[in-house]
Amino acid sequence: MGVQVRQIRPKRTLPFKKRHKTTWIGDNDKQKSLKLDDLKVITTLGTGGFGRVNLVQIGDDCSRSFALKKLKKSHIVATKNEKNVKEELRILSQLNSDFIVEFYQTFRDDHNVYMLMECCLGGDLWTILQKEGSFSNTTTQFYTACAIEALEYLHFRNIVFRDLKPENLVLDAQGYVKLIDFGFAKKLGIDGRTTTLCGTVHYMAPEIIRNEGHDIRVDSWTLGIVMFEFLTGDLPFGGENSYAIFKNILAGIDTVDFPENVTTSAISLIKSFCQEDPCKRLAGISAIRQHKYFNDFDWDALVARTHIPPVVPKIKNATDSSNFIDCFSDEDETPSEGMSGDMDWDADF
Numbered sequence: 001m002g003v004q005v006r007q008i009r010p011k012r013t014l015p016f017k018k019r020h021k022t023t024w025i026g027d028n029d030k031q032k033s034l035k036l037d038d039l040k041v042i043t044t045l046g047t048g049g050f051g052r053v054n055l056v057q058i059g060d061d062c063s064r065s066f067a068l069k070k071l072k073k074s075h076i077v078a079t080k081n082e083k084n085v086k087e088e089l090r091i092l093s094q095l096n097s098d099f100i101v102e103f104y105q106t107f108r109d110d111h112n113v114y115m116l117m118e119c120c121l122g123g124d125l126w127t128i129l130q131k132e133g134s135f136s137n138t139t140t141q142f143y144t145a146c147a148i149e150a151l152e153y154l155h156f157r158n159i160v161f162r163d164l165k166p167e168n169l170v171l172d173a174q175g176y177v178k179l180i181d182f183g184f185a186k187k188l189g190i191d192g193r194t195t196t197l198c199g200t201v202h203y204m205a206p207e208i209i210r211n212e213g214h215d216i217r218v219d220s221w222t223l224g225i226v227m228f229e230f231l232t233g234d235l236p237f238g239g240e241n242s243y244a245i246f247k248n249i250l251a252g253i254d255t256v257d258f259p260e261n262v263t264t265s266a267i268s269l270i271k272s273f274c275q276e277d278p279c280k281r282l283a284g285i286s287a288i289r290q291h292k293y294f295n296d297f298d299w300d301a302l303v304a305r306t307h308i309p310p311v312v313p314k315i316k317n318a319t320d321s322s323n324f325i326d327c328f329s330d331e332d333e334t335p336s337e338g339m340s341g342d343m344d345w346d347a348d349f
């Protein structure tokens with residue numbers, strides 16, 4: 001059994017494959033394959049355990065921008081995460097959903113592997129939540145619905161995401177939410193189950209903590225945790241250390257106090273997602289859509305992208321990073337050392 005547990009903030013992840021998709025380049029550039037040297041770094045959008053995500057443009061063209069995720073090979077090898085990084089690439093390269101960030105191309109050099117993606121300049125929901133304190137019911141409804149659409153797309157393909165949290169949801173220019181970071185995602189086998197202990201501590205489902213084996217229903221659990229966080233700005237299960245947090249999670253959702261501003265239909269939905277027994281957990285988009293919390297919600301408009309988002313981010317131009325926290329230190333360009341094992345593990349990049 002593998003173990004891959006993330007502490008909540010500061011964040012980190014793993015990564016990614018090549019999807020030969022060129023429509024994101026202008027019509028004139030179609031078929032053109034980019035080289036790493038063609039990209040110019042504008043700033044850093046975020047950092048994680050394996051590297052950082054930079055905002056980049058192609059040469060001097062500031063009319064469009066991209067997110068370039070850069071991962072240190074030495075760190076991946078030292079932590080024996082080659083397989084996970086390749087799995088992330090394999091999964092991400094096969095996805096095509098309006099609710100999941102679009103992946104374009106990979107690169108590699110002596111020290112790093114890279115993944116070029118669509119950039120969502122509206123910022124990530126964790127940063128926005130820190131500024132706002134909490135989200136209104138309408139905002140929560142919209143953001144949760146976007147996350148549900150993304151997860152439904154993955155679950156239909158038998159992929160479990162396992163790391164839903166506000167940091168991994170970013171806003172595009174229209175104010176729609178997209179899912180990022182497939183470091184813990186896994187394509188399940190025919191039995192639809194897996195055993196790796198993984199996830200971010202506060203969001204982990206009881207069956208992962210108990211090491212009983214788990215399936216796509218762990219993502220329903222985290223939907224409940226994330227909804228609670230949106231509505232209250234807080235996490236339902238806290239604790240001074242991982243052990244205390246796990247103990248509280250195992251005590252169950254009925255031990256959690258809901259603030260008065262959380263409506264009864266929201267509480268009902270959160271509790272339906274956070275059922276301890278995965279068999280009793282609300283899952284599947286048709287059942288979720290019918291829940292009373294979504295009574296007045298227009299799902300068809302959401303999918304058609306005609307639903308008006310609660311917030312349209314202020315973005316001045318294609319290279320405006322003002323919706324991200326500007327607190328990342330300069331890159332450490334120390335040459336990587338200690339590489340060993342299969343030196344060609346990154347051949348897919």
Ligand SMILES: Nc1ncnc2c1ncn2[C@@H]1O[C@H](COP(=O)(O)OP(=O)(O)OP(=O)(O)O)[C@@H](O)[C@H]1O
Binds near residue numbers: 047052069121
């Ligand atoms: N496509 C994107 N568009 C906009 N911002 C992004 C994008 N991808 C990542 N970011 C920003 O960078 C941060 C880190 O991204 P990501 O989680 O993919 O990195 P990571 O190294 O895998 O981190 P972690 O260790 O938490 O898994 C995100 O929280 C977000 O703020």
